[in-house]
Amino acid sequence: MEYKNVYFLGIGGIGMSALARYFLHGGYAVAGYDRTPSHLTGELEAEGAAVHYEDDVRLIPEGFLDPKKTMVVYTPAVPQDHGEYRYFREHGFCVEKRSQMLGHLAEGKYVMAVAGTHGKTTTSTMVAWLNRALTGGGSAFLGGISKNFGGNLVLGDGGRLAVEADEFDRSFLRLYPDVAVVTSADADHLDIYGTHEAVKEAFSQFVRQIRPGGSLIIKRGVDIVIDNPGIAVYRYSYDEPCDFYARNVQLLEGGHYRYDLVTPSGAFEGCTLGVPGWVNIENAVAAVASVWCAAKAGGTPLDADKLRGALASFSGVKRRFEFYVNTPKQVYMDDYAHHPTEIRATLNTAKELGYKRLIAVHQPFTYSRTKMLFNDFVDVLKIPDITVLTPIMGSREPNDPTITSAKLAAQIPGSVLVNSLEEAAEWVKQNAREGDLVITLGCGDIYKASKMMVEKDQ
Numbered sequence: 357m358e359y360k361n362v363y364f365l366g367i368g369g370i371g372m373s374a375l376a377r378y379f380l381h382g383g384y385a386v387a388g389y390d391r392t393p394s395h396l397t398g399e400l401e402a403e404g405a406a407v408h409y410e411d412d413v414r415l416i417p418e419g420f421l422d423p424k425k426t427m428v429v430y431t432p433a434v435p436q437d438h439g440e441y442r443y444f445r446e447h448g449f450c451v452e453k454r455s456q457m458l459g460h461l462a463e464g465k466y467v468m469a470v471a472g473t474h475g476k477t478t479t480s481t482m483v484a485w486l487n488r489a490l491t492g493g494g495s496a497f498l499g500g501i502s503k504n505f506g507g508n509l510v511l512g513d514g515g516r517l518a519v520e521a522d523e524f525d526r527s528f529l530r531l532y533p534d535v536a537v538v539t540s541a542d543a544d545h546l547d548i549y550g551t552h553e554a555v556k557e558a559f560s561q562f563v564r565q566i567r568p569g570g571s572l573i574i575k576r577g578v579d580i581v582i583d584n585p586g587i588a589v590y591r592y593s594y595d596e597p598c599d600f601y602a603r604n605v606q607l608l609e610g611g612h613y614r615y616d617l618v619t620p621s622g623a624f625e626g627c628t629l630g631v632p633g634w635v636n637i638e639n640a641v642a643a644v645a646s647v648w649c650a651a652k653a654g655g656t657p658l659d660a661d662k663l664r665g666a667l668a669s670f671s672g673v674k675r676r677f678e679f680y681v682n683t684p685k686q687v688y689m690d691d692y693a694h695h696p697t698e699i700r701a702t703l704n705t706a707k708e709l710g711y712k713r714l715i716a717v718h719q720p721f722t723y724s725r726t727k728m729l730f731n732d733f734v735d736v737l738k739i740p741d742i743t744v745l746t747p748i749m750g751s752r753e754p755n756d757p758t759i760t761s762a763k764l765a766a767q768i769p770g771s772v773l774v775n776s777l778e779e780a781a782e783w784v785k786q787n788a789r790e791g792d793l794v795i796t797l798g799c800g801d802i803y804k805a806s807k808m809m810v811e812k813d814q
Contacts, residue, residue: 359427359450363420364388365441366431367407368397371454371522374497374508375429376400378461381511387417389440411439423449429457432525433752455527458497458519462531465495465517466653468646469531471562472539472575473555474698475639476520479537481673482643484510484518489666490647490659494518500692503671516650524548526558532565535649537642538574542697547724547753556580563587571649573600573642590620592645594638600645602627602637611709613637619648624660631672633705640667677702680806687711687793690806694721694799696732702797703739712791716740717780717805719798720748720764723756730759734767742787744772746780749800777801781808 362379366372367388373396380386380403387406390397397407408415420426428444428451435441444451468487470480477500485504487494493514499522501508510518521528521536525548541559542552549555560581563572568586576593592600602615603623611632617624617640629640644663651658672678680688693702699718706714718737720726726733726748737743745761745768765773774780784805788794796806 359384359425361385361387361420361422361426363416363426363428363444364430365428365434365438365444366390366454367400367405368392368394369431369433369454370396370499370501370508371458371497371520372429372431373397373400375454375457375461376405377403377507377509378497378511380404381509385419387420389415413440413443416440416443423447428452429454432527435752453525453527453530455522455525455530458527459530459532461497462517462519464515466515466650467531467533468516468518468535468537468650469521469528469533470518470537470539470642470646471521471523471528471559472537473523473542473544474693474695474701475539475635475642476522476537477692478636478673478676479539479639479642479646480518480520482640482670483537483646485670486643486647486663486666487514487516487518487650488512489669490651490662491516498673500673500676502673504669521562523555523558523562528562529558529565531562532567534567534570534653535646536563536566536570536572537646538563538572538578538580539639539642540575540697541578541580542695544695544725547722547728569653571653573645573649575638575642588649590645590649592638592641594634594641600641600648602641605634605637607708611705617641617644619644621648621652621657624658624663627664628668630668630670631677632709633677634708635701635705636672636677640670675803677705680810685790686788688806688809689793689795690803691795691797692799693797695725696729696736699733699797700736700739702795703736706793706795707739709793711793713741713789713793714739715742715744715784715788715792715794717744717746717784717794717796717802719746719777719796719800719802719805720761721798721800722751723748723753723759726764727756727759730764733764737764737768737771742770742772743768744774744780744783746774746777746802746805749798749802751800777805778808780805784809
């Protein structure tokens with residue numbers, strides 16, 4: 357790249373911070389803006405990035421004010437009227453979306469992309485871990501913090517690149533994968549797409565961009581048009597017979613499972629996974645299918661012992677079915693689920709763990725999603741024994757008084773409405789009993805309530 361400096365607008369985002377780390381590792385000068393400090397921005401500053409938290413052109417480091425030396429990367433969450441964004445646009449800087457930059461960095465790589473309205477973060481992280489365990493190399497840009505790698509950026513030898521292909525703002529259409537996984541194509545981001553049909557058409561376009569000779573791995577039952585004649589198409593499922601699936605599934609202690617993983621070239625028997633939950637077996641089936649296709653393309657079969665070892669040693673992703681406390685007295689979990697389909701999968705998985713009561717503390721994310729999928733949220737939030745609802749987190753959206761958590765609560769028998777994360781933590785402290793599983797759900801800052809619950813029990 358001809359530039360020496362890279363400036364990030366929204367540097368603290370999970371995808372943006374991975375790119376920032378990439379350039380820091382490459383010896384570039386990195387700086388950026390974000391709305392609020394976070395653990396991620398703190399780590400970036402410790403690694404050498406200059407970060408500030410006010411939209412003020414005067415805070416941009418002097419060395420980044422030359423358009424001949426500085427490249428600007430922004431997240432679509434940054435509004436068009438943002439002062440720094442306007443400055444860079446008006447002064448001749450090269451300004452690109454995060455997805456465009458990711459597309460550049462994927463050029464020349466064997467791209468293993470995981471797309472879907474849910475499940476893509478855990479699955480892409482598994483792909484990265486399997487690449488490392490089976491080949492000793494591979495790189496990745498991830499949408500979550502991998503516990504195995506200790507971050508969201510993986511740098512390694514070899515040509516394989518695992519990426520989370522995000523459908524938000526049609527970002528994944530900047531990628532041209534060799535192997536693509538589609539976990540789901542549910543109605544989501546309807547504030548951008550308008551209709552579910554438009555969402556499915558975007559996924560169909562993503563499939564059309566798989567390179568000739570490549571492979572599509574798509575969950576059984578996902579209904580999108582597949583009209584790329586130059587690719588192999590495989591179906592996968594949790595336990596329904598198809599190209600890739602799990603059989604002889606046995607529940608072990610603590611929500612873990614033993615199973616055989618069936619592929620077109622035979623079964624890998626006696627697999628276990630280092631994280632609990634049946635939904636993670638499904639994610640593992642998709643991840644194994646991805647590396648199976650890569651190995652087939654390279655003419656090297658998968659090593660059964662290495663594969664079993666890699667699955668058993670996979671330790672998960674932060675905020676994905678993550679235990680904060682797991683003692684005989686208290687069990688607190690946290691999960692990123694924020695769409696009704698993924699909330700349902702998380703809650704049904706949690707139900708299988710066998711606790712006396714399931715208490716869900718949910719923070720709805722964005723007014724548009726809550727309004728458009730209102731009935732689906734009501735239906736799925738009836739699954740727990742008790743649902744605690746915090747106020748909607750609007751994120752990038754302005755306040756919409758026509759949709760509130762109170763309206764959800766009115767439709768969910770026995771639900772509890774609180775005014776803040778602090779109140780949610782206090783309610784749990786006062787009402788949770790020994791033998792209950794308490795799980796916080798949402799992609800905003802609901803995880804802070806988990807931390808507050810833990811602090812209250814110290």
